[in-house]
Amino acid sequence: ETGVTQTPRHLVMGMTNKKSLKCEQHLGHNAMYWYKQSAKKPLELMFVYNFKEQTENNSVPSRFSPECPNSSHLFLHLHTLQPEDSALYLCASKGGPSMSGELFFGEGSRLTVL
Amino acid sequence: SQKIEQNSEALNIQEGKTATLTCNYTNYSPAYLQWYRQDPGRGPVFLLLIRENEKEKRKERLKVTFDTTLKQSLFHITASQPVDSATYLCALYSGNTPLVFGKGTRLSVIA
Numbered sequence: 001e002t003g004v005t006q007t008p009r010h011l012v013m014g015m016t017n018k019k020s021l022k023c024e025q026h027l028g029h030n031a032m033y034w035y036k037q038s039a040k041k042p043l044e045l046m047f048v049y050n051f052k053e054q055t056e057n058n059s060v061p062s063r064f065s066p067e068c069p070n071s072s073h074l075f076l077h078l079h080t081l082q083p084e085d086s087a088l089y090l091c092a093s094k095g096g097p098s099m100s101g102e103l104f105f106g107e108g109s110r111l112t113v114l
Numbered sequence: 115s116q117k118i119e120q121n122s123e124a125l126n127i128q129e130g131k132t133a134t135l136t137c138n139y140t141n142y143s144p145a146y147l148q149w150y151r152q153d154p155g156r157g158p159v160f161l162l163l164i165r166e167n168e169k170e171k172r173k174e175r176l177k178v179t180f181d182t183t184l185k186q187s188l189f190h191i192t193a194s195q196p197v198d199s200a201t202y203l204c205a206l207y208s209g210n211t212p213l214v215f216g217k218g219t220r221l222s223v224i225a
Binding site: 002004006033040041042043045048056090092101102103104105106107108110 | 118123146148150155156157158159160163203205207212213214215216217218
């Protein structure tokens with residue numbers, strides 16, 4: 001248990017569906033991240049939020065829409081996805097001026113787009 | 115271009131031996147480098163951090179070295195056990211960009 005909870009753990013959706021991934025952290029951290037992990041590829045950073053403000057958007061297609069209503073919650077809204085968007089989506093959080101700068105990851109949401 | 119490479123996609127090792135994983139980078143000036151462990155279907159878990167001015171860090175059976183001249187970090191697991199089987203990711207932070215990850219090395223420790 002890392003203190004970062006992601007739901008759902010598994011999601012299957014059609015290309016015309018709209019769904020959302022949810023992430024909640026119970027660590028009092030002020031930064032939250034979305035990463036995409038595909039087979040045989042490194043973790044790809046998608047979005048970063050610091051104190052609820054988006055500070056990084058790594059050229060992510062607009063069919064992915066993040067939302068951070070407060071420092072503890074992060075959403076990834078999905079619409080009109082493509083099969084190549086199938087991947088493990090990982091949420092992570094990080095404390096303030098942490099000495100280690102370590103990221104605390106959730107267990108991920110495995111997304112399959114049909 | 116900037117690259118971070120973990121040379122082996124997979125590594126098999128006999129139980130009890132020392133596993134050594136490699137992480138090389140080009141065109142980065144990292145402030146620090148981190149190593150994570152990831153089990154199948156799970157998120158990565160932080161293991162160790164080593165800063166640019168540190169040569170070596172240890173934690174139980176784990177040891178990390180950092181050579182900024184060679185632009186390389188080595189991750190060692192001594193007396194390896196089957197429970198050490200997992201994918202290990204290196205990640206570097208250069209101060210002006212978020213953490214960048216390698217593809218990972220899948221370690222299998224054979225009993």
